[in-house]
Amino acid sequence: MRAGAAAIRAAIIDLDGTMLDTVPDFEAALNGMRAEFGLAPITQEIIKPLVGKGSEKLVRDALLLDWDAARVDAVFDQALAGYQHHYLAVNGERSTVYPEVVEGLRAMRDAGLRLVCVTNKPIAFAEPLLEQKGLAPYFERVFGGDSFAKKKPDPMPLLGACAALDLPPSCVVAIGDSSNDAEAARAASCFVLTVPYGYNHGRPIQEINSDGIVSSLLEAAALISAHNDTAK
Numbered sequence: 146m147r148a149g150a151a152a153i154r155a156a157i158i159d160l161d162g163t164m165l166d167t168v169p170d171f172e173a174a175l176n177g178m179r180a181e182f183g184l185a186p187i188t189q190e191i192i193k194p195l196v197g198k199g200s201e202k203l204v205r206d207a208l209l210l211d212w213d214a215a216r217v218d219a220v221f222d223q224a225l226a227g228y229q230h231h232y233l234a235v236n237g238e239r240s241t242v243y244p245e246v247v248e249g250l251r252a253m254r255d256a257g258l259r260l261v262c263v264t265n266k267p268i269a270f271a272e273p274l275l276e277q278k279g280l281a282p283y284f285e286r287v288f289g290g291d292s293f294a295k296k297k298p299d300p301m302p303l304l305g306a307c308a309a310l311d312l313p314p315s316c317v318v319a320i321g322d323s324s325n326d327a328e329a330a331r332a333a334s335c336f337v338l339t340v341p342y343g344y345n346h347g348r349p350i351q352e353i354n355s356d357g358i359v360s361s362l363l364e365a366a367a368l369i370s371a372h373n374d375t376a377k
């Protein structure tokens with residue numbers, strides 16, 4: 146991270162692909178929705194690169210695999226409602242917490258960092274999921290893909306989170322698995338760290354401009370502490 150820059154006071158952490166592998170839940174919900182239209186199930190390998198830009202785009206892309214845009218438009222509202230119904234029914238059942246997430250959150254909290262979750266997942270899915278996985282107590286605030294008028298990669302959700310923390314973006318780091326997180330962070334003038342094990346639309350994380358790639362949230366915590374030691 147930039148030498149001489151301000152100390153980091155807070156971390157904004159992404160959900161899908163960063164804290165939780167949620168693809169198995171997406172698989173169940175998308176295939177439940179597709180079955181209602183007589184469409185065959187799709188695999189996790191097909192779904193993984195589609196995740197990242199929120200429910201609406203995911204549902205649309207999962208239908209565009211079979212249908213043209215006009216046909217998708219005609220059923221979109223019904224498809225989205227079906228998907229939401231199926232997702233809420235399975236939310237968290239098959240999702241798993243990635244290694245060193247809890248340890249990383251604890252280390253950041255112990256280092257005095259304030260923590261906020263900003264996800265493109267709808268808030269009605271994100272909050273019960275964090276609760277169920279025991280991660281909710283680490284976060285001061287949680288913002289979903291529908292908490293602001295725009296989703297990541299627009300900077301609006303990160304700027305909104307910084308405003309809620311009453312901190313300037315220059316002392317906040319965003320941590321995520323995809324170009325959405327990195328582009329939003331750059332546009333908001335936050336630091337950004339990326340993890341290589343998530344989705345990133347099927348692209349290598351090395352292609353993304355960031356302040357560093359960390360193997361886990363625990364490594365992110367160590368890097369932030371090292372940065373703050375030189376910034377103090």
Ligand SMILES: O=C(O)COP(=O)(O)O
Pocket residue numbers: 159160161162196197198199200203263264265266267297
């Ligand atoms: O649900 C999505 O589209 C992605 O969510 P994320 O922002 O937590 O990666």
Ligand SMILES: [Mg+2]
Pocket residue numbers: 159160161162163197321322323343
């Ligand atoms: Mg993500």
